[in-house]
Amino acid sequence: MPSARRQKSTTVRASSIRAAFTLLERLAPPLGGRLALRIWCTPRHARPSSPAPSGTRHELSVAGSTVVAETWGTGPIVYLVHGWGGHRNQLARFVEPLVEAGYQVVSYDALSHGESGPGTLGPKRATLPEFSKALTAVAAHFGPAHAIVAHSMGASATALAVLDGLPTTRLAFIAPVADPLSQTHLFADHLGFGPRTHAAFLARLERVAGNPIEFFNIPPRATDQDLPPLLVLHDTRDTQVPHPNGEAITGAWPNATLITTTGLGHHRILSTPEVLTEVISFVTEPAPVQC
Template sequence: MSSSSAKKSTIVRAKKWIAIGTVRSAFRVLEVAAPGPGARWAERLWLTVPKRAWRPKSFPPVPEGEAFSLRVGAGTVLGRTWGEGPAVYLMHGWGGTGEQLDAFVEPLVDAGYRVVSFDAPGHGASSQSMAGRGRSTLPEFIDSLRAAVDRYGEPHAVIAHSFGAAAVVLAVLDGLSAGRVVAIAPMSDPIGFSYTFAKMLGFGERIRTRFLKAVEKRVSTSMDVFDIPARMRAVDPATLPPLLIVHDLGDREVPVASGEKLQAMWPGAELDTWTSLGHFRILIDPDVVRKVVAVVSVSSVPRTLPVP
């Protein structure tokens, strides 16, 4: 890196930390003096999607596929399908796009599957979220998957990344029947993340509880519905499909502890850890893709063993 590039990078980092420090200072004041306005601000930030989705230097080439559109709420979800056979659904994470999982398309088609991929509301080519431009919500991720399944049939498997994996877990807990699930760098506790979010932005319980109430009102659903650990404690293990968790040990966006937590909650889940791939490059690593496709290609196993 040249000296000018290094200087520019240092300036950008400094500006970023100044901005974060200013936000934290403001939230500390609002926590004490005006938790209501603080909660409204926190809710906006909670629902805001990053402006730029991660892109590798070059996406794996894939055929054009067949475009489709789905009505989800008041919006339109756009996606593509490839191949014929049992359906395998690909679900991106928060701030992502369906094409981030393109590395799985051709291997799955070659293995005899129909691949279904889409952009969630407020992401990629799909229309804006019910939360407004530049935002999205967890229920819309779940509803998009349900709409795709209604169109293309019961999943032989679902491969999901990060926040998308949380949506898939919740869909399964709500009754989605899937032959198996692959969760890559999964977020395993969306409600628990609100504590991390509060700590990161510098506010306490007065704002945290209020902003969750605001989200609850916006999506017309109790936050208890999205409490994965609590719901996992109440689920019948026999209703759960086989689960493979793929996580990089050095993931900075969603630490591997999240994958370990999901493994501990999900009876029989396998955790496959990797190194030096991070949160996104794990989606295009050839060895990871081969492992995931091999697992997906295994015939579904009985959810309960026969009584001798």
């Protein structure tokens, strides 16, 4: 639990940032947009969780940097994809049951996360397109996916990779982001910047991403596509990625199922036995017999 001094320091820092954005909104929105982009692309890294059972460590060259991956077991491959600010051990609870069920599990740290090297923006800074490209590169190295289990922004990156042609038989998304644009509005509310700074921020974000923000909106791109079956799990009390994100993806994605939980939030949902059981059951379910 954080000390009273640390809590006070965090509160003072947040107040100072909001005051700075209030001033920049009036006097220099382009500068505010630049500051907003820097904060947006700098993940707040989660504390290390309980380690997964010891696997085989790999280092892969991706986009001129290094991605650290870990593998367990043999058989059809299941990829585990962490979220923004996460690390490969966040989905560690899925490793043993999947290996016991006869699968090879591959997990990795995205660029600027965990043990992996920096992304194109430098150390500790990352982008959604890099998340997606890292998954594609890791899958190209280890082999086609039987299934991909992904959390939060990692689920969004996975969806984008699949929409761009990454093959897989099944997908399980936990607390996925449907539309990054909606997250930028939550981000603006949190930091206290207004529409002029938000517009400048979006313009910079689109330049860095190499596409308009609408390109990353998953539901419109998923509609009427031939896509693998999808299981979505989302909590009604998720304050970081609100539950309507999961509803939107499920509503647009063909052959998708939504399981709603209450009271687990954005991270505890990863460690709940019921969620683990649902995901493992879905991933290991036999494919339907084709007549």
